[in-house]
Amino acid sequence: MFFKKGIKKQGPSEKEKTIESFPASKEEVISFFRQQFHSAADLVIKEVCPHLTVLYLEPLIDGQILREQILQPVQNKKIHSLEELYSILSVGDVNNEKDPEKAVESLLNGSTLLHLDGTPRVLLASTPQSITRSLSTPELESQVIGMQVAFNECLSTNIGLLRKLISSTSFCHDQLVIGHQSKSRASIVYLKEIASEELVTTVKERIQKLSIDALIDTPVLAELIEDNSLSIFPQSILTERPDRVASQLTNGKIAILIDGSSHALLLPNPLIEFFQSKEDQNIRWQIATFLRLLRIGSMVFSIFATSFYVAALTYHYEVLPQPLLVPLGESRSRVPFPPVFETLLLEIVIELLREAGARLPTKVGQTMGIVGGIVIGTAAVEAGFTSNILIIIIALSALASFTSPSYMLGNVIRLLRFPIIILAGLWGFYGIMLGFCFILIHLLRQSTLGVPYLAPFYPPRYKDWKDSIIRFPAQFLYKRPDATRPQDSYKFPPSDGEG
Amino acid sequence: MTAMKINLAERPQHSISALLLFFILHSVQVGVGLQGFQRIVFKSAGHDAWISVLISGIWSVIVLLIMVKTLSFYENTDLYGIHFDVFGKWIGGLFSALYMLYCLFAFFIIIRNYVEVIQAWLFPQLDAWFVALTLVVMAIYTVSGGIRVLVGLCFFSVLFSAWMILLLIFPIEYADWRSLLPVMEANITHLMRGAYDMTFTIIGFEVLYFINPYIKEKEKTLKFSALGLAYTLFVYLSVMIVSLVYFSGAQLENTIWATLTLFKIIHFPFVERFEYLAITFWMLIILPNLGMYLWCAVRGMSRVFHRNEKSYIYWFSLLIIIPVCFVKTRNDVNTLNGFFAKIAFGVVFCYPFLLFAVTWIKKTYKERKRRKSI
Amino acid sequence: MKTFPLIVLLIFSLILSGCTEPKILERVGLITAVGYDDAEDGSGKIKGTTAVLQVDPDALQNVDIMTDEGYTSKGIVNLENLRSSRKIRSGQLRVALFSDRLAKKGLINFADSLARDPSISEIVYMCITEPTSADILNHQYENIPDIGEYLYRLLDQNIKNEEIPSPTIHEFMKGHYAAGFDPVAPILKRKGESVKINGIALMKNDKMVGKLNTKEGYYIKLINGRYKGGNMEFLLPKGSLDPILPKKENKGIPVAIDTLQSSSKIDLINAKEKKFNVSLKIRARLLEIRVPVNLDVPKNMVFVQNVIQNKIKKQADDVIKYALSKETDPFGFGESYRSSVRNSNLTRDQWHKDVSSIKVNVDVDFKLLRTGVID
Known part of the structure; x- marks a missing residue:
């Protein structure tokens, strides 16, 4: 079963009044559109010359195109038929439309509707204005070396960025519309002859099966089409970097962009x-390998360090070496709570600081992080609320959780700490191990688009280990990872001998 | 009871590569037995106990060979299918049911031994049923995920616990290698007796009977299974030899969990008393055993009795927790272990030969009949 | 979903019922050293003295010394609990002391109780004290804030530097149960404001039967092959170096060497007569020699070497003779015998009977490799 969610498929919502074809008369057309847009102050209806009515949604269209390419040519002309009108207009994309529903849709996408009194058809001139900002540098996934451009909110710009990076005819771009209210355009991008057709079909099927009303952002889509959205672990990556998407496309992955x-x-x-x-990929392989190992190490540290502290101090004082015993005991001696409460308290303080910092403007946020951290930390130790050793451990594990290149996974790591700390507080090392085993089995049960979540380690694909927690020099990475089930397994012919 | 299919046609996404057999068999073999097999073998074979370990390891490979041969008579089947084919519906069903009982018994024994260790070393006050329940919940979570999750757990269990063998370097510091000499002082009866005492520790590879239908490349089965057994043997041998040189004879006899006692002297600058970590880490080592035995038993319910697998995962597991609460003392556990070892010896080390013989006779008989008819 | 409330119920019942007794670090008193003596009234009771670490930055002293009398070592801990604000636990025990009077009666019951308790480490050092353990633990030392830690570091440092054989509880139990060798333990004695390792106690099974000074203690390690290197000092007999000296010495000549390499091999030459040959191979450098000898001349160097070699041989002979006369075998001759004679079925008691009659020959191969940076 590809689609596990219990979302019932709903029929398209009933419109109050559907009509088969366009009314011919001007008045009828105007009243029809007024009815369709229940309340739309931005709907402009103008009669530019006798019999010719122009309709558009003002914020969505480009005023200049409208003036220069539609209004000026028809000015003071007598037009008798649509064909004549068509020949006059200098807008590139003009459609002759009979279906009123499609006309409404086009209006919503920034077209200008031209209606000639007495004709049961309309002309739709595409005059959209892109509501967007200019391209900026990536904020969330900033890099020292690499492309300094991030996606923005405009789908065509984003696709353009990708097309620029992969100038190939195998670049496939399928568009689907999601949400019967929002009518969001979603683009599925992949490389023909590389991406697995089965996976592409699966993605399309899952998206088409959705019957939600509105889709505003990609993370929502991610949650809706993932294999198991109940899991805490994200099964698809969100990125704002065109270069990352491009390089993953060449690995056979599928990208989804939403306008x-x-x-x-x-x-x-x-x-x-x-x-x-x-x-x-942009730095030397030795350093890249080191950084990857560091990230994985810091994840393990981040999840288990504080719980280890709790377990050792609550149940297993035997494991502490003599030199640590006295400093630990002294720092703990004035703390009135058991270690598990102390740790939970401090973890929550850290989370508060992080959350408050994230909600505040950058400069205030930074100050708050530093001041809050130092002031609260020092005061808490002096008041005997926490031990200073714990502060070090917690600060380190918080720091470690931020090394994750994925913001989503960083959040997961921080949240996973809490249940494990509680388990450690209840049953010491045994509790930690329960948590560890549970996470391991849970990870084994997950899949992403039907591909095992722990690939390439399990099922073992040794050749893909070259670009996993380690990174081999680029000339050895001639193979696409099996996890994407690529149609063509090789990026380039393997070179024998060293390059 | 309707007739069952002897050969299974497994869907491709369920099949696993033969390489994983290495991990499966090794992880199912290594378990609670490893924590304290030394003194049992030592009592029989003295300081030549390591030879007994070697004998039992070789014996296990021979049995494995027979198992693979038996399975190779069929296209793609498991033990339940063979039982049905060879012994018919009723007797075969009875045998299958007995084998399922054996699997559940093994499941129970593993839990009870681990509970014993937790209570003796870590938390004397912790209730047995509580530890059992947590383990069973983990086993249920694994098995309900299907064979892929179970094999994955075996894989990671081996991978994550492989470093533990390096810990044996610490006790070697206290070693007296003369303890191993003179070699072969024990007579052959004693050595065999010691090898027999290894049963409890070395079993586990019988799960090949059940995992067989899922293996992709059947021709590599023997190679990777044998490698798995060899690695197990290597682990057992190293642990046994280090124990023999680390302890003195009578001391070893008095040490119930010699492997854990070995860990007692390990100390790092940041953590001492490594056995506390090792005991809890052992959970990862026994979970594949629990999962695999539970899965084998549950598999029987669907293969032999055509029941829904899922619900029996819960029933069987809950069934096991109850007796765990009734076995209370160390003596009871020892008696049970001895009893189980006897059964396991029959089931794992003797029965495959019988099964092979019967299957072989049946196959040749059929073959002859077929030829005559041509 | 119906299963959800069930899961919540399960989790809560687990948390409520599965709670174990916490041992929070700062709320327990940690025994770091324990000493046992005979009770003075002769009632058969044991007097236990414990150094309990109670971490408290406000207190003047972190260590409480408590003494109680009881019949079992665990019983003593229970008595001490009665006057401690924190539950006393023994998981951080590092040093166990026994008075020599107690040691002469046998220590196995104590060692057994230490080894049986899973919370107690295998590397607890077992030491014999003179005259009593209470004397060492009870004293208010000027410069030692934590006597437990102090004793541990004292022993640890000396073991690491190969001054004394390692006396962990594991090695004690190993020697006790082994047929062919016996454990040893260092002897501690208070000297004013510090504690000194005063010698090595020879044990027969678990009973102390003899005593060597620390210098002689080297030879135990040297012979059983556990010696890696360390400083040694000899007093060469007077006149022994005269041929190479400008003028005669009429006192013993002190020499200090630093062993770089040493190995020992015990061979059973004759199984019937139980004749052993010990070959010691020592490579050392000269650290100090208190006479004006010209070591530039190779002949002189060889001469010094031979004199030291003879000295080592003589001392080794003496130590072996002494130990064997006490019917104890800390060197492992028995193990050598057991491992080279098939079906010897050697038992502990049998070997202790035989051991005084075995014959041991010691061969020493001693070489001075260098003499420091000057000649």
């Missing part, structure tokens, strides 16, 4: 890729 969202979604995405940054 209005500045993040692309990459599928399928095994766990290991959350530890990889695009930058790893």
Whole structure:
């Protein structure tokens, strides 16, 4: 079963009044559109010359195109037929439309509707204005070396960015419309002859099966089409970097972009890729390998360090070496709570600081992080609320959780700490191990687009280990990862001998 | 009871590569037995106990060979299919049911031994049923995920616990290698007796009977299974030899969990008393055993009795927790272990030969009949 | 979903019922050293003295010394609990002391109780004290804030530097149960404001039967092959270096060497007569020699070497003779015998009977490799 969610498929919502074809008369047409847009102050209806009515949604169209290419040519002319009108207009994309519903749709997409009194058809001139901002540098996934451009909210710009990076005819771009209210355009991008057709079909099927009313951003889509959205682990990666998307497309992945969202979604995405940054490919392989190992190490540290502290101090004082015993005991001696409460308290303080910092403007946020951290930390130790050793451990594990290149996974790591701390507080090392085993089995049960979540480690694909927690020099990475089930397994012929 | 299919046609996404057999068999073999097999073998074979370990390891490979041969008579089947084919519906069903009982018994024994260790070393006050329940919940979570998850757990269990063998370097510091000499002082009866005592520790590879239909490349089965057994043997041998040189004879006899005692002297600058970590880490080592035995038993319910697998995962597991609460003392556990070892010896080390013989006779008989008819 | 409330119920019942007794670090008193003596009234009770670490930055002293009398070592801990604000636990025990009077009666019951308790480490050092353990633990030392830690570091440092054989509880139990060798333990004695390792106690099974000074203690390690290197000092007999000296010495000549390499091999030459040959191979450098000898001349160097070699041989002979006369075998001759004679079925008691009659020959191969940076 590809689609596990219990979302019932709903029929398209009933319109109050549907009509088969266009009314011919001017008055009828105007009243029809007024009825369709229940209340639309921005709907402009003008009679520019006798019999010719122009309709458009003002914020969506480009005023200049309208003036220069539609209004000026028809000015003071007598037009008798649509064909004549068609020949006059200098707008590139003009459609002759009979279906009133489609006409409404086009209006919503920024077209200008021209109606000639007495004709049961309309002309739709495409005059959209792109509501967007200029391209900026990536904020969330900033890199020292690499492309300094991030996606913005305009779908065509984003596709353009990708097309620029992959100038190939095998670049496929399918568009679907999601949400019967929002009518969001979603683009599915992949490379023909590389991406697995089965996976592409699966993605399309899952998107088409959705019957939600509105889709505003990609993370929502991610949650809706993932294999198991109940899991805490994200199964698809969100990225704002065109270069990352482009390089993953060449690995056989599928990207989904939505108009209005500045993040692309990459599928399928095994766990290991959350530890990889695009930058790893831009720096020397030794350093990239070291950084990847560091990230994985810091994840393990981040999840288990504080719970280890709790377990050792609550149940297993035997494991502490003599030199640590006295400093630990002294720092703990004035704390009135058991270690598990102390730790939970401090973890929550850290989370508060982080959350408050994220909500405040950058400069205030930074100050708050530093001041809050130092002031609260020092005061808490002096008041005897926490031990200073714990502060070090917590600060380190918080720091470690921010090394994750994926913001999503960083959040997961921080949240996973809490249940494990509680388990450690209840049953010491045994509790930690329960948590560890549970996470392991849970990860084994997950899949991303039907691909095992722990690929390439399990099922073992040794050749793909070359670009997993380690990174081999580029000339050895001639193979596409099996996890994406590529049609063509080789990026380039393997070179024998060293390059 | 309707007739069952002897050969299974497994869907391709369920099949696993033969390489994983290495991990499966090794992880199912290594379990609670490893924590304290030394003294049992030592009592029989003295300081030549390591030879007994070697004998039992070789014996296990021979049995494996027979198992693979038996399975190779069929296209793609498991033990339940063979039982049905060879012994018919009723007797075969009875045998299958007995084998399922054996699997559940193994499941129970593993849990009870681990509970014993947790209670003796970590938390004397912790209730047995509580530990059992947590383990069973983990096993249920694994098995309900299907064979892919189960094999994955085996894989990671081996991968994540492989470093533990390096810990044996620490006790070697206290070693007296003369303890191993003179070699072969024990007579052959004692050595065999010691090898027999290894049963409890070395079993686990019988799950090949059940995992067989899922293996992709059947021709590599023997190679990777044998490698798995060889790795197990290597682990057992190293642990046994280090124990023999680390402890003195009578001391080893008095040490119930010699492997854990070995870990007692390990200390790092940041953590001492490594056995506390090792014991809890052992959970990862026994979970594949629990999962695999539970899965084998549950598999029987669907293969032999055509029941829904899912619900029996819960029933069987809950069934096991109850007896865990009734076995209370160390003596009871020892008696049970001895009893189980006897059964396991029959089931794992003797029965495959019988099964092979019967299957072989049946196949040749059929073959002859077929030829005559041509 | 119906299963959800069930899962919540399960989790809560687990948390409520599965709670175990916490041992929070700062709320327990940690025994770091324990000493046992005979009770003075002769009632058969044991007097236990424990150094309990109670971490408290406000207190003047972190260590409480408590003494109680009881019949079992665990019983003593229970008595101490009665006057401690924190539950006393023994998981951080590092040093166990026994008075020599107790040691002469046998220590196995104590060692057994230490080894049986899973919370107690295998590397607890077992030491014999003179005259009593209470004397060492009870004293208020000027410069030692934590006597437990101090004793541990004292022993640890000396073991690491190969000054004394390692006396962990594991090695004690190993020696006790082994047929062919016996454990040893260092002897501690208070000297004013510090504690000194005063010698090595020879044990027969678990009973102390003899005593060597620390210098002689080297030879135990040297012979059983556990010696890696360390400083040694000899007093060469007077006149022994005269041929190479400008003028005669009429005192013993002190020499200090630093062993770089050493190995030992015990061979059973004759199984019937139980004749052993010990070959010691020592490579050392000269650290100090208190006479004006010209070591530039190779002949002189060889001479010094031979004199030291003879000295080592003589001392080794003496130590072996002494130990064997006490019917104890800390060197492992028995193990050598057991491992080279098939079906010897050697038992502990049998070997202790035989050991005083075995014959041991010691061969020493001693070489001075260098003499420091000057000649």
